[in-house]
Amino acid sequence: MMAAGTVSQSDHTTSVIKEPTIAIIDGSNVAYQGQKGPRLRHLMAVVDEVRRYYPQLVVIADANLRHKIDDKQNYEALQVEGIICQAPAGIRADSTIIETVNKLMRKGQKVVVISNDLGIGRCLPDETMRISIFSVDIGADTEVMLFPIVDPSQSEPVDMTVGP
Numbered sequence: 014m015m016a017a018g019t020v021s022q023s024d025h026t027t028s029v030i031k032e033p034t035i036a037i038i039d040g041s042n043v044a045y046q047g048q049k050g051p052r053l054r055h056l057m058a059v060v061d062e063v064r065r066y067y068p069q070l071v072v073i074a075d076a077n078l079r080h081k082i083d084d085k086q087n088y089e090a091l092q093v094e095g096i097i098c099q100a101p102a103g104i105r106a107d108s109t110i111i112e113t114v115n116k117l118m119r120k121g122q123k124v125v126v127i128s129n130d131l132g133i134g135r136c137l138p139d140e141t142m143r144i145s146i147f148s149v150d151i152g153a154d155t156e157v158m159l160f161p162i163v164d165p166s167q168s169e170p171v172d173m174t175v176g177p
Contacts, residue, residue, distance in 0.1 A: 035117060036067035039128030040074030040097055041106050044082060046129065046148050053084040053091075055148050058155035060096070063127055066159075072097045073113065075106040107133045114141055127159075 043059045044051035056072070063070055072091075076099050082088045091097045100109040110133060114124050118138055125142045126133065134143040145160045 034067055034069070034123040034125055036063050036070040037110055037113060037124060037126050038063060038070060038072045039106065039110060039126065039130055039133065040072040041078050042128045042130050042133075043072075043146060043148075044074070044078060046146065051078060051082045053082050053088050054150075054155055056082075057091075058148055058157050059127065059146055062157040062159065067125065071113075073106050073110050074099055076100055076102040076104075107136070111136050114138065 038056075038059060040056060041051070044053065044056040046055050046059075048055065060070065060072060074097055079085065079088055079092070079099065088097065092099060100106040107130065110126060110128075114126060114137055117124050118140065123140075125144055126137060127144050127146060128134070129145050137143060147158045147160070148155050150156075
């Protein structure tokens with residue numbers, strides 16, 4: 014598996030998770046983050062950072078991402094490992110993510126969605142938090158930031174507002 018350097022926003026990443034929460038990562042959205050083409054390095058940096066907060070996670074990607082991603086061999090290996098799940102051909106990953114969230118919530122599972130797609134956020138149940146990401150290459154590392162910054166041991170996002 015690929016190694017990626019990441020930076021966390023604070024020292025609270027070692028907090029004990031009180032309620033199990035599944036994180037669903039919008040794989041296609043994250044892979045294209047700020048790039049001309051999808052990059053596996055960015056996707057895996059986000060996976061590594063999110064896993065620090067939410068050990069249970071799944072990446073759901075559009076079926077055509079495997080043909081467009083820059084590192085096809087490692088991408089396919091991650092599919093075989095079950096880290097990346099491919100939406101069915103002809104069905105957008107957004108629809109698959111929304112259906113997965115609804116199904117998990119009907120089972121009483123707490124879910125967060127990692128995506129910069131505002132459209133997907135409008136379709137999620139009110140109880141579902143959408144976390145935006147920002148990733149950038151700095152030298153050999155990919156730095157990842159999550160917004161809002163979330164401490165899973167808290168019931169609300171961490172307020173990082175700078176006051177007077």
